[in-house]
Amino acid sequence: MASKQTVSLPQSNRVRLVVASSVMLTFISFWRAAAIVLNDLGSSAFYAGGIAEEAVGKAAPWFILGVMLFSFAVRAVYVESCSMFTRGGVYRIVKEALGGTFAKLSVSALMFDYILTGPISGVSAGQYIVGLLNELFALGAAHHVLAPRATPLQLPTNATSAVIAAIITVYFWWQNTKGIEESSDKALKVMKITTVMVVMLLGWGIFSVLHLGSHLPPLPIPSNLHFSNDALGFLKHTKLATTFGLFGIIMAFGHSVLAMSGEESLAQVNREIEHPKLKNLKRAAIVIAIYSFIFTGIGSLLAVMLIPDAVRVPVYRDNLIAGMAMYMVGPLALRIAFRIFVVIVGFLILAGAVNTAIVGSTGVLMRVAEDGVLSDWFRKPQHKYGTSYRIVNLVAGLQLFTIIVTRGDVIMLGEAYAFGVIWSFTFNSLAMLVLRFKYHGERGWKVPINIRIGKYEIPLGLLSIHLVLLTTALVNLFTKSVATVSGILFAVVFFILFSISERDNKRRHDMATRQMKEHFQLEHQDRVGREALQINPGCVVVTMRDANAPFALKWALARTNASEQDIVVLAARMMGAGGPDYLDASEQLFSEHEQMLFTKAVSVAESFGKHISLLVVPAGDIFAALVQTANSLEAAAVVSGLSTKLTAQEQAYHVGQAWEALPEPKRQFTFYVVKPDGEAISFHIGPHAPAIEPADVQLVHRMWLNFRLDPELQQLHHSDVVTYALTRLATDFARDKKETLRGMRQSIEETTKPKGLGGLRYDKLQDAGPGYSIRAPRPPQDNNEK
Amino acid sequence: MRRECDTTSALREYAAGVTILTDMESLLHFAVNTVTVLFFIGMAGSAVVVLISFVEDIFELLED
Secondary structure, three states: OOOOOOOOOOOOOOEEEEEEOEOEOOOEOHHHHHHHHHHHHHHHHHOHHHHHHHHHOOOHHHHHHHHHHHHHHHHHHHHHHHHHOOOOOHHHHHHHHHOHHHHHHHHHHHHHHHHHHHHHHHHHHHHHHHHHHHHHHHHHHHOOOOOOOOOOOOOOHHHHHHHHHHHHHHHHHHHHHHOOOOOHHHHHHHHHHHHHHHHHHHHHHHHHHHHHOOOOOOOOOHHHOOOOHHHHHHHOOOHHHOOOOOHHHHHHHHHHHHHHOOOHHHHHHHOOEOOOHHHHHHHHHHHHHHHHHHHHHHHHHHHHHHOOHHHHOOOOOOOHHHHHHHOOOOOHHHHHHHHHHHHHHHHHHHHHHHHHHHHHHHHHHHHHHHOOOOOHHHHOOOOOOOOOHHHHHHHHHHHHHHHHHHOOOHHHHHHHHHHHHHHHHHHHHHHHHHHHHHOOOOOOOOOOOEEEEOOEEEEHHHHHHHHHHHHHHHHHHHHOHHHHHHHHHHHHHHHHHHHHHHHHHHHHHHHHHHHHHHHEEEEEEOOOOHHHHOOOOOOEEEEOOOOOOOHHHHHHHHHOOOOOOOEEEEEEEEOOOOOOOEOOHHHOOOOHHHHHHHHHHHHHHHHOOOOOEEEEEEEOOHHHHHHHHHHHOOOOEEEEEOOOOOOHHHHHHHHHHHHHHOOOOOOOEEEEEEOOOOOEEEEEEOOOOOOOOHHHHHHHHHHHHHHHOOHHHOOOOHHHHHHHHHHHHHHHHHHOHHHHHHHHHHHHHHHHOOOOOOOOHHHHHHHHOOOOOOOOOOOOOOOOOO | OHHHHHHHHHHHHHHHHHHHHHHHHHHHHHHHHHHHHHHHHHHHHHHHHHHHHHHHHHHHHHOO
């Protein structure tokens, strides 16, 4: 990767500010990546079948299957786009191919998709819960378990579902405001339990179908299509409504397309996939495609085969999988138990999709905000948690508005949802088609069927996929009136918002860039290194997030001899979910908040009469960024303020975890957590020499004396005693883990018993720190130190 | 004479309206037929893409 350098002319009165282009990331396996995407894509299995059948009739499962097969092709488009740009999502691709206007339009459609994912998933989770409760109330009344009533207690399905969806949304709004810890572990756990449910559902379902001799749904031919009034949309009053023919197939396909929503998450998760990236991306993509084909496709087919016509749409339309559980072959108690399991799994995956929707749409908006398309006002971090709370508020607010407007009606939500799904795919495929001729950079993989005629290569495969998407999107415009009206309205509002913001931002950023260049010596570097900052090994890295609370910087400045150790102030620029892995110099715009932060850091350093270097690193994970930077700079110490969310120990734990994940070579450092009152706690990161109590030293010495009595051990050293003792301990542990652990616990209990002053190693550690990291520790002498 | 003129112009307007409607219907039919043909051509091509990329990716997945 070529080194991009934007160097302003050096001026003696300006502080060096190095801006890194490579984002500090942590990487995950393709299984974890697949789990994250499936949490979004797999959740549609819970509602897509019901929505499609309501629209097109009993042949709907064939169309769902068709859509899931076609999603293999859409996946191929995303794989190609990700092989060109690490974060090959709709925004980046369309911007590259068709320019900013189309990019804003496509991202508006994508936002519509993401915003609606929350309400549709939340309401669907509610429908499953309410459906179960109502069934239990009815069964309870029938078996006289519940108090006798004229009619059994039944909750209003849509209203209660809307309330549940609102509660889930508010819960995740708060979690995201606090800064939810992104975890592929959770996604993997949810997918494991979902897989157990899918295996049971398909296994038991197929057995039941064979046992009952159920028939396949009617074939997907025009005569078997029975469109509902709403599914005809604007074509309701035309002659076409009576003679659809093959055109009806496209209409039905368009009504089923929401089953493949979530493919965009693949592009978002791509940047975090571990090496070899393309290979692992393809693996993740094929796992996702197969899983969703089996779960959503085959599941919908079995649902129609198992649930009788009389109740399938009227009763179980919005909780189809729960309906399947109730019509399996087996005792009622077992079926109810399985239905409860389905509802629990459904709640987990659908609630997770609500979170994915908030995280995803926040990520997309952060991305466009970083590009200067959304006003800086949205980027201002929350004062306590440091999150982009205004974007989270906007997203959650729009989702709550949607829930209230639709009042828990899954059909209405599904109608509108498909608009965002199909148009974002259409824009993406069109942009990829244009890039085949326009883009001449690196391309790891191409969608197959490419025919070369002369010097031109015709991308037949890509063209075919685009044709299907475009024709489906156009037909949907006429057949999905709710989607067309609400989608166009939403897209236009967002497009105007983006356009006005972009114009305003350009003016502000031009001014901000001028000011930044006046005050700072700006340097853009691919990667962080000592050379870029012109510092020596053993520096002190200080993190800074809030211009109003620079207590960690003051603490470090008070204790560091700047002539011996360099001080680097690190500001991490958090990239939202799906952010890029590389930011070009031209893409790195400084917000007002960042300007204030750097100005404050410089003024604090000046008040101590010490020099500092400023460093900005784009980061996906703050702890990974911190550790990677410390390692690159060969830092001896890292100083951070106490987090508002984590304890000092938890901060140190995360730093330690990130250090363990670092590739070799890596060096140890000391991590200091400074509290607002100036008290600091130190932690050794990485392997380090343990602090040994005087009593232990005595013991080693006594053992050495005893061993030396043996004439053959005259050359024995103290270290040999320690080596032998450790080797014995390791052997014991390998032989009898339980007993060794018991002995270790006993030893710790004895060691940590108070032994009077000067007897505890922990006191020493905390008071003096490691000694080698921040040299010449001394108490605060400056008035600035509080 | 005046009434005759009114009737004639009304008939003309009606005829023009019918022509526009007929044109619209035929335009719609043309659009529908075009979209249908393009969709199925696209589907055929996509099916081949799915087949080729599926085989390729399955091998990729099963590699160590």
